[in-house]
Amino acid sequence: MTRHTTFRFSLDPTVEQRGVLERHAGASRFAFNQCLRFVFDARRARERGEDVTVPRTGYDLITTFNAWKKSAAAGRVFSVAPVGTTQVTDTGLVWRREVYQQVFEEAAVDLGRGLAAWSASRRGERAGRKVGHPGFRKKATARHSFRVRNQFPRRGRPAIRVGETTPRSVRLPGVGTLRVREDTRRLRRMLAKDRVRILFATVSRGQGRWWVSLNVEAADLHPARQHPDRGADAAEADSRWVGVDLGLTSLAVAARSDGTEVDRIDAWPRLLRSTARRRRALHRAVTRKQRGSRRRRRAVARLARYYAWTARRRRHHAHLISNRLVKTHDRLVLEHLDVRGMLARNPTLAESIHDVGWYQLTRQIAYKQAWRGGELVRADRWYRSSQTCSACRSVQGLGGVAVRRFDCRACGLSLDRDLNAAANLAAWAELHHGADVWARDLPAEGPVINAHRRERSGRRLRGGETDPEDVGTEARASA
DSSP states (O other): OOEEEEEEEEBOOOHHHHHHHHHHHHHHHHHHHHHHHHHHHHHHHHHTTOOOOOOOSHHHHHHHHHHHHTSGGGOEEEEEOTTSOEEEEEESOGGGGGSOHHHHHHHHHHHHHHHHHHHHHHTTOSOSSOOOOOOOOOTTTSOOEEEEEOOOOSSSOOSSEESSSSSSEEEETTTEEEEBSSOOHHHHHHHHTTOEEEEEEEEEEETTEEEEEEEEEEOOOOGGGSOOOOOTTOOTGGGOOEEEEEOSSSSEEEEOTTSOEEEEEOOOOOHHHHTHHHHHHHHHHHHTSOTTOHHHHHHHHHHHHHHHHHHHHHHHHHHHHHHHHHHHOSEEEEOOOOHHHHHHHOGGGHHHHHHHOHHHHHHHHHHHHHHTTOEEEEOOTTOOSSSBOTTTOOBOOOSOTTOOEEEOTTTOOEEEHHHHHHHHHHHHHHHHSOSSOOOSOOOOOOOOOOGGGGSOOSOOOOTTBOOTTOOTTOOOOOO
16 A cells, blocks of 8 residues: 655745746646636537537646647737738747646646536535636636646656755756755655655745645555554453544543543644734734735735744644654544534634644544554544543533533533543444444434535545645755
């Protein structure tokens, strides 16, 4: 089994290279919009009764764009002779040779995926929120990015190379060699040992700089870093599930079904709370500037860098916590939190909920546990882990989020609220997924649904694949 992950580096391009990157990003946006025009034009032609085929897949869009860019509809270049006569010297998109061909193709592929997601969402075949129809990308608001695939010729080197001229360099086809700010030693060692293969590279601009994300197909982790296989004679203590309750007072509390607390994470940076004064000042600076002015653009850029900084720190600490959990427990059960409903029901906690980043943490735990060969399940969305007594299994309400202890009126159990919920999650996993089966019947809770697939729309990552924005494998500059 292979795993997919991303190595992300910040670029340090020259002035000429910045122009090349901007040109390729603009060409990607242009190809996307032009392919979308093909779709709209074909639909209007079909409405008029013409027998035309609407391009929907990436392959159809690439074929249509390649035929268009060489035709007179894309443009013509005329030359004027001294005697006053004119003749056509070139037909098609004049600047198409200044951009790498794959940039156009990958933009068409992106549009094809968007159309497929929109169609599947309309038919009810796609889980999650409704997906809208792809729209035109504007230069002012769209993300400046493009993607190129790697090529592996039978003779010669691959198209995308790392550390060819200097250790801190990445070579991209059509762009050239780009200097990166971080050390590429880890990726270079994996490439030298044939433990990783670069599939494609995504170049994007954000946070005031250019970035390159190398999506790779890597070999499995070393057996020493994976959880051992649990045989039939495994010890009972080693085969128990560990429930992880996520909260606001304590970010994560891990416990077994018998109420034994195995881990608690109380200290993590509450960035939105600790930097509230700075955030308010940045927002005020934006609102006090005149719209369209240069000073307002600078203020907006400073505010964007602040939010990018908080996102990086939040992801970094999520990696620390997820590594801590998956390295020590091979069977984890997570609760499914309805974050959208929580924000709607209690707006006063919106800032705190956004500050903890539950989705980022659970996503990292999921793919890291898969990499290490462990087991991970999500409890039913309607399972009342916080309102169920972990000793007698009776269900009773709580007084609100301010009540930090669970006092059972049936058996007299008095326990920390988060610890009680974590123990209930572990018991739920043992009941529904074997190993130390809970003997008592649970109360009826409602339909068991695969609710975690309804968290968000958009491109869904494959098993064991990380997001290009993930910094789990992001190289860091040496101090």
